[in-house]
Amino acid sequence: MVDVSDVSAMALVRVVGVNYEKLGVTFAEGGGAILTEDLVGTRSHIAALETDGTTLWIANADYGLQRTALSNLVAAEGPALEEDGTLLIEAEQYTQQYAGEHPWGGLVSLARVGGRLFAAQAYMGMGIFDPDTLAQVGRYNMYVDTEVTEDWFIGMDVTSEVQSEEGDLFVDDFTGMPDYRQTNFEIEQVWHAEVDAPTPWADFDRYGKFYYNSHDVAVAEQGERTIAYIAYGLGGLVAVDVTGYDEATPETFLVGDYLGYAPGVPAHGPDQPRIDRTRSLYPYYGAGMLKEAGATSVFVDGTRVLYTDHFAGLVVLGHADAPDAFWAQSGAPFDNDQAPEGGTAELGDHFPDYEWVTSYDMSPADPDDHESLPAWMYAAPALLTTGEVGGHGRAVVPLVGANLDAVGGPADLLLLSGAGGMTELDLNLLAPVMGERFASLRSFYTTDEVGAAADGSPTAPINIGHTQGATSTPGYLYIADGPHGVTVWDILGDDGLPIDDPHVVGNTLQDEYPQTVGDVTVYPATHAWGVVLDAEADAVYTLCQSVGLRRLPIGSVEAGEGAVGMPLLVAPQPTDIFEHNGQWGTVEGLQQQDHAYDVYRRGDLAYVADGSNGLTIYDITRDPTDTSSGFVVGNVGSESGRPPLGRATGIDVWTDEESGTDYAFMSAGQFGIGVVDVTDPSAPALVKVFQPIKYEDDKVGHADGRNVDVHVVGEHVFFSYTSFGLLSYTIADLIEPLPEGVDPTEIWKRGTDGTSLLFDHRPEAVARFRLVDVEGYEELDAEALYMEYSNVAGRLLFYVAYGEAGVAIIDWTDAAAPTLVARAPTIHEATAVTLQNGRLYVADHDGGIAIFR
Secondary structure, rough: OOOOOHHHOOOOOOOOOOEEEEEEEEEOOOOOOEEEEEEOOOOOOOOEEEOOEEEEEEOOOOOEEEEEEEEHHHOOOOOOOOEEEEEEEOOOOOOOOOOOOOOOOOOOOEEEOOOOOEEEEEEEEEEEEOOOOOOOOEOOOOHHHOOOOOOOOOOOOOHHHOOOOEEEEEEEEOOOOOOHHHHHHHHHHHHOOOOOOOOOOHOOOOHHHHHOOOEEEEEEEEEEEEEEEEOOEEEOEEEEEEOOHHOOOOOOOEEEEEEEEEOOOOOOOOOOOOOOOOOOOOOOOOOOHHHHOOEEEEEEEEOOEEEOOOOOOOEOOOOOOOOOHHOOOOOOOOOOHHHHHOOOOOOOOOOOOOOOOOOOOOOOOOOOOOOOEEEEHHHOOOOOEEOOOOOOOEEEEEEOOOOEEEEOOOOOEEEEEEEHOOOEEEEOOOOHHHHHEEEEEEEEOOOOEOOOOOOOOEEEEOOOOOOOOEEOOEEEEEEEEEEEEEEEEEEEOOOOOOEEEEEEEEEEEOOOOOEEEEEEEOOOOOOEEEEEHHHHEEEEEEEEOEEEEEEEOOOHHHHOOOEOEEEEOOOOHHHEEEOOOEEOOOOOOOOOOOOOOEEEOOEEEEEEOOOOOOOEEOOOOOOOOOOOOOOOOEEEEOOOOOOOOOOEEEEEEOOOOOOOEEEHHHHHEOOEEEEOOOOOOOOOOOEEEEEEEEOOOOOOEEEEOEEEEEEEEEEEEEEEOOOEEEEEEEEHHHHOOOOOOOOOOOEEEEEEOOOOOOEOOOOOEEEEEOOHHHHOOOOOOOOOOOOOOOOOOOOOEEEOOOOOOOOOEEEEOOOOOOEEEEOOOOOOEEEEEEEEOEEEEEEEEOOOEEEOO
16 A cells, blocks of 8 residues: 655555465366365455445455455554454455466456446456455356357357266356366376367467456446447457346346457467467467467547557547447458468468458558558557557556547546556547547656667667566676667676666667668667577677577677766677578578577577477578578477477587587476487487476376476586476486487377376486475465576575566575575566676566666
8 A cells, every 4th residue: 555645755555465265176287187275375466456435346366356344454553454464354256267277267457337346357258246245247258158250269169179977068167168177188188198189278278368368348338238348368359248237146147248349469470370289288389478468458438449459559449339330340251361381271270360350351551561560450440559659558548638539638548558668648539540640748668767779879768677588797787678679787886896776888779670770770689588698709699589589799888888878779780680580581491480588609509499499500600691501500399290399498508528419408398308419510319308207196297387497507407397396307317318219209108098107218307396395485376487506615506586486596505405595576577587796686577677685
């Protein structure tokens, strides 16, 4: 709670936790076993609040809907508390459903309309609740709406896809979604025993759910109808008739009636078909990008509805009073189902992602721009599409006195762009030309730093908040910040001592697209995912998600030529941009989209963890603008159908001094651990790929979660897993040859009963560490991501970015007994770390940069 009486001197009043408890929740864990556990926590994720001045309603994303008296929070004498020290809750309604290990249906928004509460329930659509009893009295879930055909699963009826037992379908009786029995069947029978059957749970939970991801709800009376408008992520903006919502009860439960939609802007264009790419049920292709894309917030102004789209900024649609009659582009139906290279168009292969759209033209408005917005966004029913204003569209807030039909007055809207800050917009929706219907008045940035513009002048505002990667030298911190590229921060004072208040002294172009100044083209570090230091070459490599590897020269920065207020522009040249499928053409055999996540540099070669392309090796001395130059030396893992290295996100390379053999140890996502012989870089060869052994309920299975990062230290290799924790193996065990005739991608196999083992050649881990196994941290949502280590005076310490659980230091001096040294929370989601000068610098995504001593 914050006192905002004086906005120039806001003061924190108090912070109060909220608990939750749900007993007897049944789900199928990652190995398929059905478990029943109690959900208990005191660190809830509070997504939204609503109040009428007397009652406080709480959208608890970890539980559901809760209610308490507002006075229990704001009383001058202090809050009313439970015995565990959390806020006193007077009533609550559990809204989640578990099928696998990750729940669906937590509330992410909340709005009081008439006599009801409307909530966005993420992957379960929209819920309507009675504010007094908290009982759910209505819903709309597009996933189970069989009347809708323009959606990701193209009118699928989930009841025809799931298994059953004696006529009892494997769906939840209340939600209609696949349940834990279906999850168990898909993992144990389809995945492990190779039974040929539909996999609706995996298809939804691993990818499809992002096309049914509701973020926000707005409700308006439109004539004789009440219409709810749902910002449905990549599903777009969906209109639903909820007339009679105020009289609905649990007994007269209201299911909204679909009226129409406008599609979300796809997260990426055509790449290749997404089905049958892997036998794993856990591919997670592009999940990080997908979860933020599409329609994210919405409000209604009369017969016009305004919403934000991640890539399109602010969008305004007309005829909000009659979406069933008007929400389709003139000329519909359109055929947006394209054919992959060398194939034929097939509806249902999810190529491209928007194949199911027929009411709108999804072809690019500008055919020469491969990231152009769809053509439909510049024609009716669209009244306005701004495109990105300051950054990705996140939310739109109407301001007091807003007049959307005239220019010149005060600002009408505040457009929030996430890590791009905020922009005041003035709208005139009556202007005859779309380009004249809005103006940007003022922008507010996430930092006060000054960066270098394309012409080198110190005039570029600096935003951060997609902070995903970090590396450092003794004097400088290099941060990868998604669409904002790479920024360089000084971390030493004039006296040569470390400082805790770094400032920008260099940056890449603050744009995702090249800019031309005079006759010079300045290239950005487009969508920087990570950044890796190459001290020998006076460079850092930035891992540019979807557009490959980019080398940034840092010699001038390291020489101290940049200064606070006079930063240097750091720009790659065309010969620093390594893409096998990019602006200068496609390398034969590597037609898939680049997915650089990590790089190891040795001599003239850069070994890249290339996502679903596996391992790609570049010769960094050759010209990457000439696809015939041989700059791509070798690849393994880009095979279509089943990428053997999964989605590779981490790599380290080690040489066996006795044999002279070079090995790449790889984090292969859901496929686990990859070992590749790279002695001949032109012909890298798989040694083994496997999921670590997991013992549970007297059964031998495999690790759940995905392998993210890897480091070789001495005689051991250390891996970080999202949910399985940290693992160490001896190098000798990892490189031990397999028996003759064993497929390196199938080194263990279950029997047809799903439990017995036919053979198992996987090595045993030396040790495993899970933060949630440490007393006091059982409730944390701890996903081990990228990590660094120090090895000083015989003490081996790992510094681990633990996602929403913050950062942790693990003492691994004893190879068989890792122990927790310390753990600290961060503001948002720790994704990467770098250690320098006695400081730990953390890339904290939306939280920017966190610094620990």
